[in-house]
Amino acid sequence: MDHTILGRTGLRVSVAGLGTGGFSRVGIGQSEDHAVRIIRQALDLGVNLIDTAAVYGTEAVVGRALKDVPRDSVVVCTKASKPAGDPTFTVAKILESLDGSLQRLGMDYVDVFQLHAVPPAAYDFVRNEIVPVLLREKERGKFRFLGITETSPNDHEQVMLQKAAVDTPWDTAMFAFNLMDQVARERVFPLTIKNQVGTLMMFAVRSIFARPSQLAETMKDLAAKGLVPAELATSEKPLGFLVHPDGASSVTDAAYRYVRHEPGVDVVLFGTGDPEHLKANIASILKPPLPEPDRAKLRSLFSHLRGVGLEIPPFARERRAAAGKV
Numbered sequence: 436m437d438h439t440i441l442g443r444t445g446l447r448v449s450v451a452g453l454g455t456g457g458f459s460r461v462g463i464g465q466s467e468d469h470a471v472r473i474i475r476q477a478l479d480l481g482v483n484l485i486d487t488a489a490v491y492g493t494e495a496v497v498g499r500a501l502k503d504v505p506r507d508s509v510v511v512c513t514k515a516s517k518p519a520g521d522p523t524f525t526v527a528k529i530l531e532s533l534d535g536s537l538q539r540l541g542m543d544y545v546d547v548f549q550l551h552a553v554p555p556a557a558y559d560f561v562r563n564e565i566v567p568v569l570l571r572e573k574e575r576g577k578f579r580f581l582g583i584t585e586t587s588p589n590d591h592e593q594v595m596l597q598k599a600a601v602d603t604p605w606d607t608a609m610f611a612f613n614l615m616d617q618v619a620r621e622r623v624f625p626l627t628i629k630n631q632v633g634t635l636m637m638f639a640v641r642s643i644f645a646r647p648s649q650l651a652e653t654m655k656d657l658a659a660k661g662l663v664p665a666e667l668a669t670s671e672k673p674l675g676f677l678v679h680p681d682g683a684s685s686v687t688d689a690a691y692r693y694v695r696h697e698p699g700v701d702v703v704l705f706g707t708g709d710p711e712h713l714k715a716n717i718a719s720i721l722k723p724p725l726p727e728p729d730r731a732k733l734r735s736l737f738s739h740l741r742g743v744g745l746e747i748p749p750f751a752r753e754r755r756a757a758a759g760k761v
Contacts, residue, residue, distance in 0.1 A: 436481025462708025
């Protein structure tokens with residue numbers, strides 16, 4: 436496993452971080468025992484950063500998997516969201532979420548506590564009303580570092596992050612960056628690098644990069660709108676140029692490697708409920724960068740796109756439906 440320092444936190448973390456949300460939720464749908472095995476397999480393969488959230492419903496299984504693991508050997512990140520149906524974040528519910536997370540995890544503290552899916556319109560309230568209260572909880576030892584995550588499918592220009600990355604409270608930021616959603620290169624990474632904000636990458640791989648039919652249909656739609664060259668719409672493998680002896684072994688492999696080696700990236704989060712996929716994902720993240728001609732072609736083809744490859748997982752869609760935002 437390769438390691439890096441997570442921004443100004445000083446935490447030494449694996450460049451591959453296990454996410455426990457997304458579509459797979461570490462296989463908890465099969466059984467909690469299965470999910471525990473996935474988490475422990477990740478630890479055995481050198482992963483030392485585990486990301487969860489109250490809304491994922493996986494905190495308890497993370498706590499169970501880590502019960503006998505030395506606490507200082509793993510970096511645990513969790514999140515508090517605005518409850519579905521609530522008009523805004525509230526101090527009381529964020530504090531309730533933090534205490535609930537600690538209880539479900541069976542831990543006295545988490546390493547990184549994150550305010551999750553903060554939209555641009557809510558940023559000032561979160562910064563001015565919630566952060567001061569949370570910093571007092573930090574002083575009480577409930578968490579070590581404070582982070583923020585974006586609402587990626589709803590903030591394509593990453594407006595919120597452009598504010599957060601230059602603000603003082605945030606030690607880490609979690610946001611989207613992938614083969615076809617490259618906004619962060621110009622808008623966010625220069626700011627996080629300058630201000631030593633640790634970065635956790637989500638949406639590196641969504642189903643668009645793992646399902647050839649979905650990718651082909653997306654390319655047809657983008658070509659019809661004049662957003663990509665027409666020839667990409669006529670190919671069954673529109674990203675096939677990435678797969679060659681000196682390049683990637685698959686589109687998924689390319690997607691992980693593309694994100695991993697972007698300047699400014701600290702940790703690439705991945706999710707899975709399958710032992711073989713777990714090994715393959717980590718192997719891809721640990722491979723060398725894609726050849727520069729391939730990276731340059733990806734920039735040329737897709738750097739202008741917005742919001743591609745940001746599919747919302749089922750549990751998040753359910754929350755949005757409850758909030759009347761489908």
